Amino acid sequence: MTDTTPPPADPEPGGPDRPGGDPFPDPADPVAAGADDRVYAALADRTRRDILDILATRGRATATELAGPLPVTRQAVAKHLAVLRDARLISGTRNGREVHYALCPGRLEAAARRLARLAAAWEARLAQRHGPGPRSGPT
Secondary structure (H helix, E strand, C coil), X not given: CEEEXXXXXXXXXXXXXXXXXXXXXXXXXXXXXXXXXXXXXHHCCHHHHHHHHHHHHHCCECHHHHHCCCCCCXXXXXXXXXXXXXXXCEEEEEECCEEEEEECHHHHHHHHHHHHHHHHHHHHHHHHHHCCCCCCCCC
């Protein structure tokens, strides 16, 4: 029997995973900011980034399969998977006693777009201050 377990419900109305939702929620909105905080907190840990890299390469994997190449126990991997699921970066599909995990790219893509927008804004500010063209280090 196959049971698909979706990631937790999106708490943000009109959030990035909803049609017509704002992919860059208002940072003053505490609900939207909480969703972003969970994504960035999840990405801050090296082991969780390694798990995402493995899932990006393999497509799907169980907690046991993910623990193999990592320097942590299967129990530690399970805790990291819970954080990634809470951030809606992965989903799990139960097949018998095993849960196969896969990436949920929507939230990660929204974070990447937000960071790209922030980088572009900083580049524009630096260009205004220093003029256009490549910047060099101190001379």
